[in-house]
Amino acid sequence: MKEQRKQPIKPQSLLLIFGLMGGEWILLVTGVKRNEMIVGLASVLLASTFLCAILRSQSIELNFMMRDVCTVWRIPWYILTNTFTLCDVLLRDVFTSERAGSYYRVSGFKTSKTDPTLVARRVLATAYTTVSPNSIVIGIDYEQSRLLLHQVKRDKVSAMTKELGGQP
Numbered sequence: 001m002k003e004q005r006k007q008p009i010k011p012q013s014l015l016l017i018f019g020l021m022g023g024e025w026i027l028l029v030t031g032v033k034r035n036e037m038i039v040g041l042a043s044v045l046l047a048s049t050f051l052c053a054i055l056r057s058q059s060i061e062l063n064f065m066m067r068d069v070c071t072v073w074r075i076p077w078y079i080l081t082n083t084f085t086l087c088d089v090l091l092r093d094v095f096t097s098e099r100a101g102s103y104y105r106v107s108g109f110k111t112s113k114t115d116p117t118l119v120a121r122r123v124l125a126t127a128y129t130t131v132s133p134n135s136i137v138i139g140i141d142y143e144q145s146r147l148l149l150h151q152v153k154r155d156k157v158s159a160m161t162k163e164l165g166g167q168p
Contacts, residue, residue: 068164110145
């Protein structure tokens with residue numbers, strides 16, 4: 001395996017990271033009071049330092065394709081429909097003799113340890129699929145090209161996950 005040189009983090013990237021985290025802090029506390037900003041500054045500095053340490057130490061290459069990132073448009077619909085699905089499962093569990101399920105699914109998943117595009121798709125599939133209330137990605141095995149996920153109500157592999165490399 002070839003050794004990769006660590007690239008220093010660009011100052012523009014640091015400013016962007018710091019700015020985004022600061023903006024998220026202001027949204028979180030919904031205000032700009034002095035005490036909140038002092039705590040926020042400390043929190044953002046610590047989080048930025050931690051993120052920079054992670055970015056410096058990581059050696060995996062990711063190649064995010066815009067087409068793959070844009071599959072995020074499906075998430076709001078999945079959240080809405082799966083919220084109703086979970087409410088249905090809860091009501092059936094509470095008011096009938098039908099118990100809530102716990103299903104593990106194994107699905108094929110096109111992946112690789114070395115191809116930066118397939119590694120990025122693996123990251124996106126894990127994050128995007130887990131956002132949905134009914135599905136939690138437990139892991140993706142790149143050696144066997146398998147995706148393992150848990151569902152409360154058994155359902156097929158989503159179109160979004162298929163677009164990122166999942167198979168039925």
